[in-house]
Amino acid sequence: MLFNTKSFSLYLQNLITTYKPHVNPNFTHTHQIKLISSLKVVWRKDQKLDQAIENDKQYKLCARVVKEVLNEPGQVIPLRYLEKRRERLSLNVKVRTFLNRYPGLFYTYYDRIKPKSDAVLFLRPSDRLRDFLEEERKIYDNNEELLVAKLCKLLMMSKDKVLSVDKLVHVKREFGFPNDFLVKLVPRYPNYFKLVGCPGEGQSFLELESWNPDFAKSVIQLRAEEEAKLTGIPVRPNFNEEMREWVRDWLELDYISPYEDVSNLDQSSQEMEKRTVAVFHELLSLSIFKRIPVPILGKFSDEYRFSNAFSSAFTRHSGIFYLSLKGGIKTAMLREAYRHSELIDRDPLLEIKERFVELLEKGKHEWTEQLRLQREEVKKDMEKMALRSEDEEEKLDELMYDEQM
Structure with missing residues (x-):
């Protein structure tokens, strides 16, 4: 007992x-x-309680995708197979976009579906995801x-x-x-x-x-x-x-x-x-x-x-x-x-969700940081191109001046 x-x-x-x-x-x-049984009561919207469901939308989406991969034999799946299941998973972006947004969930690698077929991109759980799954097991045990x-x-x-x-x-x-x-x-x-x-x-x-x-x-x-x-x-x-x-x-x-x-x-x-x-x-x-x-x-x-x-x-x-x-x-x-x-x-048992959200947030932070660095690189390249254009214009002006002289 x-x-x-x-x-x-x-x-x-x-x-x-x-x-x-x-x-x-x-x-x-x-x-x-x-x-009681036949009473009709007007339904009233509660935006704050609706928001509670909205707040968990991304968490539940990510959990569905993770579950889909973990249920596969060997816990691996070709990316194109997962792409075909987007509608069932309610995934409204391409799988590659999803992977970029949450880089901490899966590793990608190339392998063959059949021995003589061409190599295609596969997904498997990342080390971070496996660490989370071990934490999840301990929380269940506790x-x-x-x-x-x-x-x-x-x-x-x-x-x-x-x-x-x-x-x-x-x-x-x-x-x-x-x-x-x-x-x-x-x-x-x-x-x-x-x-x-x-x-x-x-x-x-x-x-x-x-x-x-x-x-x-x-x-x-x-x-x-x-x-x-x-x-x-x-x-x-x-x-x-x-x-x-x-x-x-x-x-x-x-x-x-x-x-x-x-x-x-x-x-x-x-x-x-x-x-x-x-x-x-x-x-x-x-x-x-x-x-x-x-x-x-x-x-x-x-x-x-x-x-x-x-x-x-x-x-x-x-x-x-x-x-x-x-x-x-x-x-x-x-x-x-x-x-x-x-x-x-x-x-x-909500601790499981909190640990998973931490994993998602860490990956999302890396994604946003990567986007920031990419934007900075693009900005630097554009500034270099602008400076190069200014130099070229100055040289052209000098040549035109020399010709006039």
Whole structure:
């Protein structure tokens, strides 16, 4: 067991057995549905949160290109092959231009694709990139307990405590899982995980083997406990949201942990809405950037009991979430994790991004310095040409004067 808080097991058990949904007697079930499930709220643009996505645009582009090369056999690829994949990678400049802008990522060299073919330009990871990959491995090792807890939490929130391996692989970057988490991390914890089927060969699933009550605390619950410790007064877990008139009664409902069994709740009830918001809040809190594209969340609709119109909850509860449309993709963001466009709720695994950005910045600095030197050389050449032209004009004037004499 990674964490040991024995008292929480009794607390969680008591929470589940004593939970009774609060129902406002002034509201009928039909009225509840109208207020929550069918409520239409006007979407409002938040430029600062949109900027947070824009700020990571170059980082994500470079990460995609690096991943593309590292996934190749031998981690090498002909430049012209990578050039053909530009559209899929959303790379809007030629590969040569990209390499010039970020010279610290790859080395280029000539080799033959086939024994008798002409030599062509290849790419392979630079020594700097390999050093970064070693740092990345160490950061993953140092945060292994966090990774295990995250993976357990994702399984514990699902209705059957089982998730598709294909879906988990698809979201590994969102939650910070390493590429090899299924073959290295999962087998080391047979007390928590059971892999059913073979990944990549038909359907395979990851099952939760044992329930750790220490992992069944949501961020909302932990926050309430911490506040209670500081004030000495019991604090009721709840969301930080504006007390608008229509949401007041909804906020008065008891908080429903995303780790509770809610199979008895009506999908369109206020209680189910509260639980769904709790799941969204927890998923975004577990993610590296505290934001997840809505299409990715939609892949888990069945496992986490989301309704078909689940994305409308992000605009209904705009005090908790922001739905960004940046880049033509809907992205759900956790407002409380940001101050303006800066992420303040920082996941320990963000250190990987910071190290990678340092690598990019170093290469970009070299590129700009090289451009500056080239401009200076061109300027010097132009000045020399100008001086030469002046000398030639003076000599021509002297000859013309001599002829006149």
